[in-house]
Amino acid sequence: DAKTTQPTSMDCAEGRAANLPCNHSTISGNEYVYWYRQIHSQGPQYIIHGLKNNETNEMASLIITEDRKSSTLILPHATLRDTAVYYCIVRGLNYGGSQGNLIFGKGTKLSVKP
Amino acid sequence: DTGVSQNPRHKITKRGQNVTFRCDPISEHNRLYWYRQTLGQGPEFLTYFQNEAQLEKSRLLSDRFSAERPKGSFSTLEIQRTEQGDSAMYLCASSLGGGAPLHFGNGTRLTVT
Numbered sequence: 001d002a003k004t005t006q007p008t009s010m011d012c013a014e015g016r017a018a019n020l021p022c023n024h025s026t027i028s029g030n031e032y033v034y035w036y037r038q039i040h041s042q043g044p045q046y047i048i049h050g051l052k053n054n055e056t057n058e059m060a061s062l063i064i065t066e067d068r069k070s071s072t073l074i075l076p077h078a079t080l081r082d083t084a085v086y087y088c089i090v091r092g093l094n095y096g097g098s099q100g101n102l103i104f105g106k107g108t109k110l111s112v113k114p
Numbered sequence: 115d116t117g118v119s120q121n122p123r124h125k126i127t128k129r130g131q132n133v134t135f136r137c138d139p140i141s142e143h144n145r146l147y148w149y150r151q152t153l154g155q156g157p158e159f160l161t162y163f164q165n166e167a168q169l170e171k172s173r174l175l176s177d178r179f180s181a182e183r184p185k186g187s188f189s190t191l192e193i194q195r196t197e198q199g200d201s202a203m204y205l206c207a208s209s210l211g212g213g214a215p216l217h218f219g220n221g222t223r224l225t226v227t
Contacts (some may be wrong), residue, residue, distance in 0.1 A: 107156055
């Protein structure tokens with residue numbers, strides 16, 4: 001079972017920041033937080049991941065709370081092409097066996113509106 | 115980097131027939147994963163390979179399913195005696211080692227009539 005909780009859906013105005021929350025209260029010390037998104041009819045696309053420090057790349061920023069029980073994915077200037085299902089996933093560091101695999105939940109359907 | 119390639123993109127088959135899908139991972143990626151996704155659900159793990167060795171199978175992978183990765187390069191997923199419940203998107207992903215992010219292909223959509 002997925003170890004994360006996300007809202008089912010969210011709306012965001014084009015050009016505004018999209019802030020997608022994720023709860024992972026049972027996360028272990030050796031587990032990373034990963035974010036993927038899936039645009040309709042495509043495979044999941046890797047966005048970003050982090051352990052405990054905030055991370056930023058060309059796509060997004062990841063803010064992880066100090067207790068690591070929740071995180072927020074930030075898309076700084078959402079466009080219509082960011083409309084997708086966003087998955088927050090907890091993934092173990094011990095990559096032998098199933099701990100290295102991604103266990104997807106149902107994600108958050110983000111709709112970016114003009 | 116041409117990404118993960120999956121063929122065919124779509125497959126329609128009649129119940130009871132066998133089907134085979136192919137996945138070409140990103141070159142030099144030693145891990146290859148198969149997932150299945152049904153409508154409205156997130157992808158579900160089926161199996162993965164480290165090079166040519168199949169290291170884990172999900173309980174979702176019934177005896178009618180078989181996956182291979184000869185020579186540690188491309189992989190095939192075969193479903194024998196297809197059932198309507200097999201209708202889904204079959205996704206392949208690869209990674210450079212177990213600790214690296216998975217990169218997914220765009221999947222093969224199977225429809226069993």
